[in-house]
Structure formats: C-alpha cells, structure tokens
Amino acid sequence: MYNMKDLVLNIIAYAAQRDVDVSQLCKLSGINPGSLKNLTPTHTQLQHLWANAVHLTNDSLFGLHLGESLRATALGIVGNLVQSSATVGEALTHAAALVHLITNQCSMKIDQGKGTFKVHLLPAANPENHTAFGNHQLTELLMVIVIHELDGLMLKKIVPKSVLLPYRVIDPAEYERVFRCKPGKSVDEFSITFHQQYWNEPILTANHELQELLLKKISSLPSPKSTSSTFQTRIFNHLIANSYLGLSSLNDIAANFNMSPRTLQRKLKEEGASYQLIAEEAKRSLAEHYVSSGSFALKDISWMLGYNDLSAFSRAFKRWTGKAPVDYGA
Template sequence: MKQIVLSIIAYAVQRDIDTAKLCRLAGINLTALKKTNAPPVTQQQLDALWLHGARLSGDPLFALHFAASVQPAALGVVGQIIQTSATVGEAITHAAALTHYVTDQCRLEIARNNKNFTVRFIPAGGNVNEPTMAFRVLVELLMVITIHEVSGLMLEKIVPLTVRLPYNVPDAAAYEQIFRCRPTKRAGEYALVFDIRYWEEPILTANYELQDLLLKKVAAMAPQQPAKTAGTLQARVYNYLLANSYLGVISLEEMAANFNLSPRSLQRKLKEEGVKYQDIADAVRKSLALYYISSGSYPLKDISYMLGYNELSAFTRAFRRWTGSSPLQYQSL
C-alpha cells in the first residue's frame, strides 16, 4: 500500500499537481511516509488521495490514467516476482497467488480453456453489482496494471478479447483507449479475457537486472532535457514520456488524455511554445535509442520494439535521420 501511495504522489508531480496540498487533503504526512517505520496508510487516506487527485487535476479518470502509467516497482515484491517470471502464464499465476500483498479487498482467480484464459477479480465482500467508488478504482487499477505490465514485460501490445465490468462506464471511449477494448457490462463480474496464445509467451525482460537497468534510465537521462524548457508544458510532456517509456512512447491521444486535454488543445498549447508533439516524442525516442545501444544490453530488434517500431527497418530509418548513421554503425563506434 505504501509503495502504491508513493507512486500516486509521484504521478501527481508529473501531472503538475500541488502534492503538498494533495497530501494535506488526504491526511497524509509525506515526510513520515518516506520513513521505513512509517505507520500504514489507511483505506480512508487512499480513497481521499484518489478523490482529491481527480479534483486537483480536473481529470475524473485520474486513477485510470495512473494505472496506465504505473511501473512494476509500485507493486513492491509482487512486481519483482512478476518481472522475473519466465512466461505470461507464470507471471499471472504468481500475481494471483500474491494479490493479498497488494490489497485485501479482492483476490484473483484464473480459468483456462483451449481458446482463452480469464482473469477474474473477486471482491472480498460486499455487493459486486453496486461497488463503492473506492472499490471500483482499486479493481480498475489492478485490471489496467495486468494489461499494461504484461505488455511491458513482453515488449508487445497485448489486447484483451473482452473486459467485463458490472456497471456501465462513464466514458466508454476513454476506457477503451486505456483497456484497449471497450468494456462490456456483465452483472457480478470483473474479468479480463485473453487469447490463449499469450499464456506461454516468454517474458523478454525476465532478467531482473536488465529490467532494473531499464527502470533507472530516467535519472540518467533527465539532464539531456534543455534547461530553457524547464517548467513548460513541453518539459512536462517530455518527462512523462521518458518516465513511462518502458511501455513504449504513447500516442498524442493518450498523452492528451493524461493531461485532461483534447488532442487538438494539447497540440495548440505546444505550438504556442514552438514545438510539435511528434518533435518531443522523437527527442525521447532518440535519447532512449542512444541509451539502449550504449548500454550494450539489448539486441537492436528489442530496442526497435521498445521504441514502438514494428519493423527494424523503420527504426533504422528513424535512427539515421536522428544521427546520420545506422544503429549498427553507431554500435561499432
């Protein structure tokens, strides 16, 4: 719980929220929370954090957008075990067995047949068809983490066959963007259904040392951002893209949703600063490409996938445009 709360606060910083005010409204002492002997965060404090995060950001889907950006470290030891699993099926099986380390509000149940596998989120108690807002936020968070984390570990964008919720969602298009398919209402069920082909897929980043290196890249690369842009919208966009780049460089539409803007408004605001979203995305991709190649830890094909290129040839063309040389030529320097 503590690690998730710290991750929510870190996400609030990325959203340009006054975190001192957020913590005060939620009744959280951030200084005390950072200490090893900090008292546990209560459910009431966590609920208040979600509520005031949404209000201060002006984003009613604040929790859902946080879920789409959360990194494995937010799950503590559970995240580490998932990272070091060999296959998707093994990672999900471990996650199901260890859910109680993340929350006591629900458990995971897995069912398989020869066509698909289903991950069900079973409430610990209460009426699943009329859940509290806090419980809805929690389960939606866990569902989105399941989709996005497995995608990040596989370096492939997983799309569920079905997402089932026991209520109608308030913004179907926004939910579809984050869940990657439009949720359907089914009484009494929170569930994700995936094609069975994913079950035995190997996790390419199962080597924890490589994953740890990947997640530490932000601190190493932050100084590359031009000082003159500090505090601007483009700086916030750049930092957000970099901090969440282990899941790939997100689209303009996804970025706009995270800033609670329309794509057109985001483009207009960036244009006022003399830059386009694609320019910032390319700057991040270039920085990441140089970092990955220089580390010597990743094959070029994997780097291509991590940066969102389906074909190595497309990555090679982009790299040549950025540097004047091919990735292979740069690698040999």
C-alpha cells in the same frame, strides 16, 4: 517488497504529473507532505487520497489513467514474475498470489474456460477497509496493469476478448481505448477474458531487462532543451517512463492527461514546443542510452522505439548521432 506506501506515493506522483499541488492533495487527504518518506498510510488516508486526486485533477477516471501510465515494475512485482515464470500462465498464477503485496482490498483469481481464461479481480468484503469509490479506482488500476504488463511479458500488444465491470461506465470510448475492447456490464464482476492461446506463450525477459535498465538510469537522461517549459517536461518524462512498449501517441497522452489532443498541442505551443519534437528528443535519448549499454539486440531496441524496420531505426540513429548504431561508442 511492495506495500501500501508505494501505492500512495505513486498516486501522489501521478497527480503531480497532472499539475496538482502535492501539498494541497496531501493536506486534504490527512497526510503530512513533509513526512512522505516515512509514511505509514492508513486505509482512510488512501480512500481520501483517491477522492481528492479525482477532484483536483477533475478526472473521474483517475485510477484507469494511473494504471495506464504506471508499469508494474514501478510497483516492484514484475521482477518476481519474470524470475519465477516461464509462461504467461505461470506469471498470472504467480501474480494472483502476489496481489496482496499491493493491497489487501482486492484479490485475484483465474478461471480456465473453453478456449479462454478469465482473470477476476475480487474486492475485499471488509467495509472498514474500502469504499465503493476507492475500490473501483483501485480495481480498475489493477485491471489495466494486467493488460499492459502482459504486453511486456510477450513482447506484443494483446487485446482482451472481453472486460466486465459491475457498473455502467461514464465514458465508454475512453474505457475502450485503455482496455482495448468495449467494456460490458456484469452483475457483480470485475474480470478480463483472454484467448487461451496466450496462456502458454513463453515469457520474453529481454524487454523487462531493458525496462529495468531504463528505470535505473532515467534520472540521468537529458530533459528537453528548454528546462523552463514545465508542461513539455512532464510530457517528456511521461514518454520516457512509459517507453518500454513504444512511445505513446499524441492522442493517448492527451487522453491520459484528461484533455483533448488540441488542448495538449496548444499548451505545448505556448511553451514553444510540439509533441513531435519532444517525441523525437525522447527517442534519441532512449536510443543512445540503450545502444551505449551494449547489452541488447538492435532489433529489440528498434522495436521498443516504434520502428518495425531495423533499417529505418539505423537511419534515424545516424541522423541523430552521425554514426550507425553498430559504430556508436566505438
């Protein structure tokens, strides 16, 4: 079951991926880095953690980017949604009831409209449990998770009709990239509006079965050949961990790491690597892993790895392994 400890650990893990010294982050936030396994965080520690993560990564959109890189499965809630829901509408209804497992600083409500439905994220009213800054980071994280997890439930990339925030954003283009639509300003509302057509869409569980398999086995997947290249390793791990809806593009990874594509390419070049080579290695690792499991249709694996054409995936797989997918492991 999920609790605030998991959120804290995910914040720390993402900050580490962004090259932040974990010991420094913990000490600044009043957290003993030696006792993370037995941590029982306070709300004050969480707020300090948000602030220090933003400061040390120099990323004012840290919560937004964490939400983009963090799948809800990592928070332990997707399994509950898939097991207890038949449609997207049911999943969202159950999600609204499960938000308290993630945090008591925010609740979720769903309103039906004419041709649309709206997901509201409602900040807690108790000022002792949150600050405006920390609340904004957490609420943006949850909003991004809602959008990206709907992709997995429906096995398609969806675009919200609108997103509203109760403040003017400092980087509209980056918010639009992550939310997939231009955010608007409201008086006091955090909300995402979707077309009604999505409400009764049946949930496809195969994609999350693939993700569950991936998360269980991720530690056994090979790292890039040059283990000394720490930045390429972080990029590789990011691609693997977020691959169940396709591999992230160079531009998306660069933005998530709060740098330009040119800077990301330069850092990789300094280590003798490139995004293209790392992406190819990630695809190969994932393809071999999924195919060898023998549990999933090749068309699903092909789609997951970004191949719209099964024949193109089969050709790539044979180039990597010397065998067609149907013959692999035989």
